[in-house]
Amino acid sequence: MAFSVVFHHDATDPLAVISAPPPNESSHERAAREEREAEAQRISDLIDDEIRAERAIRKKEEGIVKILLLGQSESGKSTTLKNFRMRFARDRWIEERASWRAVILLNLVRSANTILDALSREMDNVDPDEQDDAFKFDDYYRQYKVRLTPLQVVESNLKRLLGATEDIQPRKQISPTIAPCGSPEFFVRSRTWRNFIQTTRGTESPRHSCQQDLPILLDSTDVIANGKDDIKALWRDSHIQAMLWRRKTRLEDSAGFFLDSIDRLSVRDYEPTDDDVLRARLRTLDIQEHDLIVDDKTDAPKWKIFDVGGSRTQRHAWLPYFDQVNAVIFLAPISCFDERLLEDPRINRLEDSFILWKAICSSKLLSRTVLILFLNKMDILEEKIRNGVTVKRYLPSYGDRPNETNDVVKYLRQKFKDTVRYCSPEPRVCHIYPTSVIDTKNMSVTLISVRDGILREYLKRADLF
Ligand SMILES: Nc1nc2c(ncn2[C@@H]2O[C@H](COP(=O)(O)OP(=O)(O)OP(=O)(O)O)[C@@H](O)[C@H]2O)c(=O)[nH]1
Numbered sequence: 001m002a003f004s005v006v007f008h009h010d011a012t013d014p015l016a017v018i019s020a021p022p023p024n025e026s027s028h029e030r031a032a033r034e035e036r037e038a039e040a041q042r043i044s045d046l047i048d049d050e051i052r053a054e055r056a057i058r059k060k061e062e063g064i065v066k067i068l069l070l071g072q073s074e075s076g077k078s079t080t081l082k083n084f085r086m087r088f089a090r091d092r093w094i095e096e097r098a099s100w101r102a103v104i105l106l107n108l109v110r111s112a113n114t115i116l117d118a119l120s121r122e123m124d125n126v127d128p129d130e131q132d133d134a135f136k137f138d139d140y141y142r143q144y145k146v147r148l149t150p151l152q153v154v155e156s157n158l159k160r161l162l163g164a165t166e167d168i169q170p171r172k173q174i175s176p177t178i179a180p181c182g183s184p185e186f187f188v189r190s191r192t193w194r195n196f197i198q199t200t201r202g203t204e205s206p207r208h209s210c211q212q213d214l215p216i217l218l219d220s221t222d223v224i225a226n227g228k229d230d231i232k233a234l235w236r237d238s239h240i241q242a243m244l245w246r247r248k249t250r251l252e253d254s255a256g257f258f259l260d261s262i263d264r265l266s267v268r269d270y271e272p273t274d275d276d277v278l279r280a281r282l283r284t285l286d287i288q289e290h291d292l293i294v295d296d297k298t299d300a301p302k303w304k305i306f307d308v309g310g311s312r313t314q315r316h317a318w319l320p321y322f323d324q325v326n327a328v329i330f331l332a333p334i335s336c337f338d339e340r341l342l343e344d345p346r347i348n349r350l351e352d353s354f355i356l357w358k359a360i361c362s363s364k365l366l367s368r369t370v371l372i373l374f375l376n377k378m379d380i381l382e383e384k385i386r387n388g389v390t391v392k393r394y395l396p397s398y399g400d401r402p403n404e405t406n407d408v409v410k411y412l413r414q415k416f417k418d419t420v421r422y423c424s425p426e427p428r429v430c431h432i433y434p435t436s437v438i439d440t441k442n443m444s445v446t447l448i449s450v451r452d453g454i455l456r457e458y459l460k461r462a463d464l465f
């Protein structure tokens, strides 16, 4: 039944006058007006719903400390997150440890295949800048290549199992710096990886992945076990080491760790250890979120840590997190003073870290955010300096200071500190830690100090507002 709306309006109320229908409105005009009003009401209800939902999220997130891990690719962000999870979400960590077996085997096989690729190029004399006096690899070495060919199939099988995709094509070296020459990096989308972990979790035997993956893992293990003596011989061969160095072949930071552990990794009942998982390299794509309980007190806030991808193409995804985090942990791998970015070989990696750090310190959105800086990969820095690499050659501003680890750390620490001082929109404290995030013993002390520092600041600010 049709009905008419009668507007009673008070002529003294200005709002009532504005909202009153025009006098002498035709039925057509009235229908159009009512349609417009209904649409306006629908939009208004939608906005109300959104505000309510946002309020609900804010309410839920009250009392959550949010931490953002930032830094260039391979700076150690995901490894830092693993340290937090290992320390503060131990049960989940242990549950998931077995799922890393495929990644660890893939890391190992990729390193072996990278060495074999470099050997092939050397033997085929592909590169025009070949030196005449270089050691000539003869048929003795060709045998290794033939016998280790099955490793290529193992690499493809493991990648398929993980849903891994190859990404950055390495380019040729353009300066006397450690070159990004090696096999392309692979990544696993976090959704695929989560599915992988979920299917491997809660199976009858936690020491293996789920039943359908087991044959691939065991076949891969058998092939690696068959070739392990050849792989070890190649890895320990001084001519191969010299060739890798001369060709500036890029092996991952954990390559040596896994190649040296090949006997332990290539047995059928191998179970990844904490150290193995920390060393496993899986490039981050997408943003990964992890919830932690870092303090057992009932009223202590929960933590949410965001781990992001650090390569240049992924940095645009950082920004939306800037206005919601309480602390940023920035990873600067200071051992990289002689390396160049994989994604842009024109850029020195230490310089890239400085540029990023400057942008973070200057950001207005982060002006109230606690800043924590890890001067990371101290162990690699020490090794480089022990092997006689001179910092001044790559960092002329270092001048004639002693080529010693402590002096280099002191110098760089001051540089990063100066950036905080001169670029921050308002005065702030920044906590700086020299770290090797693969060193679990020292990291457990650092994590407690970082946790206490962040909580102290969080509570101080909660009191202010
Ligand atoms: N030796 C040594 N290796 C490290 C250290 N920190 C990280 N690594 C290794 O460096 C590699 C890269 O570390 P990740 O934590 O994956 O780096 P990321 O910053 O998350 O990189 P993206 O995900 O690409 O942004 C891994 O193989 C780590 O085991 C360190 O202090 N010392």
Ligand SMILES: [Mg+2]
Residues within 6 Å of the ligand: 077, 078, 079, 282, 283, 284, 307, 308, 309
């Ligand atoms: Mg990562």
